[in-house]
Amino acid sequence: MLEQSHSITYGETTISFQVGFSSRKTLQIAVHPDKSIFVKAPVETPIEEVKNRIKKRARWINRQIYYFSQFDPRTPPRKYVSGESHLYLGKKYRLKVSKATNDQVRLKDGYFLIETQSIKPDRVKILLNQWYREKADSHIHNIFDACWEKFKHKKQYKPVCKIVNLKKRWGSLSKAGTLSLNVELIKTPKECIEYVIIHELCHLVFHNHSRDFFYLLDQSLPDWMQRKYKLEMSLV
Numbered sequence: 001m002l003e004q005s006h007s008i009t010y011g012e013t014t015i016s017f018q019v020g021f022s023s024r025k026t027l028q029i030a031v032h033p034d035k036s037i038f039v040k041a042p043v044e045t046p047i048e049e050v051k052n053r054i055k056k057r058a059r060w061i062n063r064q065i066y067y068f069s070q071f072d073p074r075t076p077p078r079k080y081v082s083g084e085s086h087l088y089l090g091k092k093y094r095l096k097v098s099k100a101t102n103d104q105v106r107l108k109d110g111y112f113l114i115e116t117q118s119i120k121p122d123r124v125k126i127l128l129n130q131w132y133r134e135k136a137d138s139h140i141h142n143i144f145d146a147c148w149e150k151f152k153h154k155k156q157y158k159p160v161c162k163i164v165n166l167k168k169r170w171g172s173l174s175k176a177g178t179l180s181l182n183v184e185l186i187k188t189p190k191e192c193i194e195y196v197i198i199h200e201l202c203h204l205v206f207h208n209h210s211r212d213f214f215y216l217l218d219q220s221l222p223d224w225m226q227r228k229y230k231l232e233m234s235l236v
């Protein structure tokens, strides 16, 4: 993700990590659920010092990696049958499928209530995905508008926001100024959706993941790292 990638050797393992420098006082090491290692360091820190710190924390880092590996694969395939849990804005809801003359999807008392003529999983999947799409179209646009209001760089033009199906990314910003957001974001907490939007808005100013980019991200959303972490854990 970052421009600055480094690695150290510890025993028989190689620990690869990414470093972001910003105007902070202390060095912070984070192991993310995808097992990537991210270091936040004060601007003037020599890379040798960062490597020494990684070496000192190597046992802890390996423990974290081992811990996260128990969650592979991350998203269990869904069967679209009653009793199964599905996510909406970071919360889990149980599916309750029942026969009815009219198709309807509702959230009530912790349940996704799905009424449909055909209770076949294929049909339930289509109905649920339509519901997600409608919610994404309204909520994510609202969150985007609110984020834009808070985003400091008024020199930039407001991008056009589109909700799309993306295979591997949460969001992207085109050179022409179109912000594409993954419809799947509607399953994650609002604070995570805000993180993805602010991250992409920072790309209006810096098109890479440079030091300046992370400085702007820190300024715009000081707790972005916690939000990113939460996002990575959210689709389990």
Ligand SMILES: [Zn+2]
Pocket (backbone or CB within 6 Å): 199, 203, 209
């Ligand atoms: Zn980015």
